Amino acid sequence: MTNLPRPTGSDVPFDQLADADLLIDAVYAGGSSGHSGDDPLARLLPGTGNQGGFRYAGSPAKGTVRLALLYTSGGEVDWPDFLDTETGIFTYYGDNRTPGKGLHETPRKGNVLLRDAFGFSHGTSQDRGSRVPPFLLFEKARARGRAVRFRGLLAPGGPTMTSDDELAAIWRSAAGNRFQNYRSRFTVLDTDRISRGWISHVLAGGDVLEGGCPEVWRAWVQSRVYRPLLAPATTVIRSTANQLPGDKAGNAMLEEIRQYFRGRESDFEACAVAVWRLIAPATGTVDVTRPSRDGGRDAVGAYVLGPPASPISIEFALEAKCYGAGNGVGVREVSRLISRIRHRNFGVLVTTSHFNQQVQSEVHEDGHPIALVCGRDIVDALRQHGRTTVASVREWLRQSFPEP
Numbered sequence: 184m185t186n187l188p189r190p191t192g193s194d195v196p197f198d199q200l201a202d203a204d205l206l207i208d209a210v211y212a213g214g215s216s217g218h219s220g221d222d223p224l225a226r227l228l229p230g231t232g233n234q235g236g237f238r239y240a241g242s243p244a245k246g247t248v249r250l251a252l253l254y255t256s257g258g259e260v261d262w263p264d265f266l267d268t269e270t271g272i273f274t275y276y277g278d279n280r281t282p283g284k285g286l287h288e289t290p291r292k293g294n295v296l297l298r299d300a301f302g303f304s305h306g307t308s309q310d311r312g313s314r315v316p317p318f319l320l321f322e323k324a325r326a327r328g329r330a331v332r333f334r335g336l337l338a339p340g341g342p343t344m345t346s347d348d349e350l351a352a353i354w355r356s357a358a359g360n361r362f363q364n365y366r367s368r369f370t371v372l373d374t375d376r377i378s379r380g381w382i383s384h385v386l387a388g389g390d391v392l393e394g395g396c397p398e399v400w401r402a403w404v405q406s407r408v409y410r411p412l413l414a415p416a417t418t419v420i421r422s423t424a425n426q427l428p429g430d431k432a433g434n435a436m437l438e439e440i441r442q443y444f445r446g447r448e449s450d451f452e453a454c455a456v457a458v459w460r461l462i463a464p465a466t467g468t469v470d471v472t473r474p475s476r477d478g479g480r481d482a483v484g485a486y487v488l489g490p491p492a493s494p495i496s497i498e499f500a501l502e503a504k505c506y507g508a509g510n511g512v513g514v515r516e517v518s519r520l521i522s523r524i525r526h527r528n529f530g531v532l533v534t535t536s537h538f539n540q541q542v543q544s545e546v547h548e549d550g551h552p553i554a555l556v557c558g559r560d561i562v563d564a565l566r567q568h569g570r571t572t573v574a575s576v577r578e579w580l581r582q583s584f585p586e587p
Contacts, residue, residue, distance in 0.1 A: 194330055200226035205319065205333045205377035207412070213329025221329050224321060228252055230386060237278055237293030239316065240386050244292055246299060250385050252319040253337070253369075260432055261355070262364075263566045266320070266334060266371070271411030272341055273320060273334075274567070277365030286352055286363045297365050301350040304339040304407070311404045312391055315339065318369060319377065335371035335412060336400060342409040344368060355569065372399040373412040419547045426537035426557035427508055433562040434508075436576045440561070441505060441535050443580045448505040453584050455503030455533035455556075456482055461564040462556065467496060481523065498528045506536035508558070517542050521551055529553065535561065 194212040195203050200223055203211065214221030222233040231238040231252055241248035253275055255264040262276040278293035279286055287295050303314040318337035324330040340349040352363045374397040384394025392401055402408045428434045444451040452471050460466050469484030482503075485496035500523045504512055512534050520530045529552035532538075537557050546553050570576050 194324075197221075197223060197226070201229070202379060203227065204379050205382070207335060207375045208332060210324045210330050210332050213331075223329060223331050224252060224254065228319070228382065228386070235278070235291050235293075237291050237296060239296065241316070242292075243296040243299065246314060248296060248316045249388060249391075250319070250382070251296060251300075251316045252321060254321045254323075254331070256323040258323070260430065260566060261571045263563070263571075265563075265567065266322075268414040269416055271335075271371040271373075271413055273337060273369045273371055275367050275369065277367065279362060279364045282357050282360035282362040284362070286365070294365050297350060297367050301339045301367065304349075305346065308405050311407065315404075317385065317391065317400060320369075320371065333377075336374055336377055336397060337369035338372055338400070338403045338409060339367070339369055340409075341368060341370045342411065353569065370409045371412045372397070372403065373410045374399050420540055420543045421538075421557070423511065423537045423539075426559050428559050428562045432572070433559070433566075435573045436562050436565065436570075437508075437535055437558050439573050439576050440580065441507060443577070443584075444505050447587075450584065450587075451505035451535075452482055452501075452503045454580070456484070456501060457583060458533055458556065458561050458564055459501060459531055461568050462560070469501070486529075498525070499531055500524055500528065501531040501533065504532070504534040504536070506534055508536055511537045511539045512542060513539055514542055514545065517546065517551075517553070520553065524552065531556065533561070534558065 194210040197212045197214045200211055205227070211223045211227060213223045219233050224231065224238060225233040228238070228240070228250065230240045231250065236254050237251070238254065239248045239251040255275065257264065262280060264276060265274045267273070277297055278289045278291055287298065300315050300318075303310040306314070318339070320334040320337050321331045322334055324332040348368060350365060350367050353366050354361055354363055356362070377397065378395045381395035381397070385391055392404060399410045402410060428437060440454065444454070456469050456471065463486065465487050467485040467487045469482050472481045472483065482501040484499055484501060486499055487494050487496055489495050500520060502516070502520045504516060506512065512532065517532060520532055524530045531554045533556040535558050538555050543555065545551070546555065565571075565576060565579075570579055
């Protein structure tokens with residue numbers, strides 16, 4: 184069988200998928216016939232199906248899944264699957280996404296697969312080798328067409344997570360009806376290629392540790408050692424568009440926050456602190472200070488590190504700017520925060536708008552320890568914690584920050 188090299192600047196053609204290796208971030212083309220047979224995943228991984236976010240060879244109900252793939256379109260704002268390329272952690276939501284069924288009663292049994300895979304991941308090496316299938320992550324590559332991008336080999340859980348962090352049943356509601364779904368977290372393992380030989384060997388029912396098994400998967404199966412694929416960001420300057428939500432629902436959520444604090448923008452400080460807690464859950468006590476001359480408010484808080492029995496706290500100063508989308512944060516506002524940061528402290532600036540390019544460049548080039556939280560970051564944090572609609576944001580604002 185031929186291992187095809189990754190094309191330079193082009194997709195792996197549809198007619199070559201059956202023989203192709205899986206390469207990190209390579210794009211695999213779909214067909215052009217205009218029906219479900221154009222699905223590239225069915226050719227890449229025969230026997231796993233051609234529909235849905237969960238696909239697999241074997242049966243979740245019988246515990247015989249040999250290989251599983253997770254597919255995400257990235258377009259479901261209510262279920263914001265998210266790959267953090269810097270840490271290698273991937274968050275994926277289960278398939279019970281509407282009311283009316285129990286947590287494990289979905290047609291594709293995706294939640295059964297998650298429940299069992301995460302459970303057996305904490306068992307013996309034999310459990311991991313025979314009951315936890317390798318998970319392969321794919322995402323929709325383009326707005327049109329069926330092309331997919333390979334994002335990596337996944338192992339359930341992560342090196343710094345508790346069991347509750349790894350897999351949690353969370354509540355959602357739709358039209359007044361409550362239901363549960365899973366939020367799962369995987370680690371992308373540090374391998375840039377999955378060989379066609381190993382894929383075929385596993386699909387045929389062979390021992391997962393043979394047939395060209397990647398060393399990172401072997402280490403995880405044998406000792407539950409995670410070797411994450413870490414990819415630190417090289418681009419730190421974000422455009423205005425990249426700092427604001429890219430969809431109407433997200434922009435509406437952000438506008439709901441602006442309107443709620445209209446005429447009393449200084450009260451946005453408490454909201455900014457709450458958003459920062461969503462982003463940095465180890466944040467400890469935070470004291471909000473009195474309003475400043477420019478209408479903003481400062482806060483001073485502590486970020487807690489270390490074991491619970493012997494923690495240490497790093498102080499930070501937080502400033503909030505409840506601005507409209509067209510009113511970016513400039514050098515003056517950031518300079519004010521910089522002047523308040525003491526040695527070995529850091530700063531946080533939260534805005535409902537964006538930061539101009541000069542601000543970002545100066546913060547990065549001068550090495551100022553400041554976290555810049557823009558409008559898109561706010562919306563992403565709310566979505567990842569279950570606030571996915573304007574109505575849910577409005578309810579959160581009214582309950583958390585009642586008007587005086």
